[in-house]
Amino acid sequence: MAKARLVELDPDMTFAQAAARTVATRTDELFGHAGGVLDTGEIEHVHDMRVATRRLRAALEVFAPCFPRDVHREVLREVKALADALGRRRDPDVHLEALLGLRKRLPPADHPGVDLLIARARAQQADGNVALREALEEALTRDLRGRLGELAHG
């Protein structure tokens, strides 16, 4: 998992200054992880981007009173939608990995049942990838990054 970039915060700075600095950093971080997320052979990309959306969401929620309500509500909804799409891809990734590990530990007579679940997880992974591609296109079309930048910089 990618480590969060350090945001230099001072206890004496205003809540609004801390909000701007944090949201700007977390936004850069999120979109910095977008490359390679649709590659099902490299599942860590999705994980890193999902963690980055969580961090950005947390910042938007904690610092909510510092932003204009309407704009904040809209970008938060879009970040949540992106996070949901990343989750739809990530959950089957994790499930699949766990099932493959368990299959190795179970006797061959148990394999047909496990294989049934593995096939389902692969199908969910493919569906999740389609949903994620659409969510990324939506974020690009609606210039989510630009609007988050505007939110951070007032």
Add this chain to the structure above:
Amino acid sequence: MKARKIKGLDPAGPLDANARRIVAVRAGEVLELAGRAQDPCEVEALHDLRIAAKRVRYVLELVGPACVGPDADAIVKEVKGLQDLLGEIHDCDVQLPGLRELARASPEEQARGLRSLAIHFATRRAELFERFYAGWPQLERAFTSLSHANDNGWVEIRA
């Protein structure tokens, strides 16, 4: 579980005072939920506790070192451990009913493996709950300290 709205936050006020107010409320939410979550059958309470703990962790990650004090990183690590534990319990709770139903509806060739998986998840769930139950008193002390973040200086957490 919806997070409580925090009154009195001031964008023009110092980060420190605002952050402490948020930490105190979010830690209080964890403590309110924890009682019911000591019962292994309270699936929803365990799930809600995970969400509440996650909110505390995220606030601490954002503002902890600057506003809570030098123990913030250690608390974040403890809370993350709790969140992971409760997350895995939740995964078992989500998977088990569907798995049992599928095993009942499947031909014996597949049902056997599905039953083995159900046994695995049920056993794992019981182990995880025991770990949560045994570790909770120490975490409760940490959350109690955090719930007083609004009225004290830096929060001191004793392991």
